[in-house]
Amino acid sequence: MTRKLLILLAAGGSAALLLGALGFQYLGELPPCKLCYWQRYPHVAAVLIGIVALILPLAILPLLGAAAALTTAGIGGYHTGVERGWWEGPTTCTSGPIGGLSTDDLLDQIMSAPLVRCDEVPWEMFGLSMASWNMLASLALAVVWIAAARRA
Numbered sequence: 001m002t003r004k005l006l007i008l009l010a011a012g013g014s015a016a017l018l019l020g021a022l023g024f025q026y027l028g029e030l031p032p033c034k035l036c037y038w039q040r041y042p043h044v045a046a047v048l049i050g051i052v053a054l055i056l057p058l059a060i061l062p063l064l065g066a067a068a069a070l071t072t073a074g075i076g077g078y079h080t081g082v083e084r085g086w087w088e089g090p091t092t093c094t095s096g097p098i099g100g101l102s103t104d105d106l107l108d109q110i111m112s113a114p115l116v117r118c119d120e121v122p123w124e125m126f127g128l129s130m131a132s133w134n135m136l137a138s139l140a141l142a143v144v145w146i147a148a149a150r151r152a
Helices: 005-028 032-054 060-084 103-112 130-151
Strands: none
Touching: 005 060, 005 130, 032 060, 032 130, 060 103, 060 130
């Protein structure tokens, strides 16, 4: 495969994952949590890097695309761990302790809680959540970006 085709596949893969996330959000009515949003940003970067890389054949661009794909894969892996209870996520999107809180403090905590929690799995396929699937797909995209870099 040519460098341009590999870049198109990698950037197009990130675009497809973004469209899928938006589809789940707006058509499937599954609003994203904070970590879900964090996973989207590197995909946006990868798409933009891909556009620039198709215009300017700079050797560094596919490596930056691979870094973006690996970044979203890392966030997806972290999110998966939060969903599975392997570690705690950001306090702004996971459950917190309620012991020892006054009624007013508890009410304040409830009222400031996000609508979507990062530590719950709203959808899964074959036992893997969207975060897990994003991680796996993004790792594959990183391999494609690296193959493009080797063609430069």
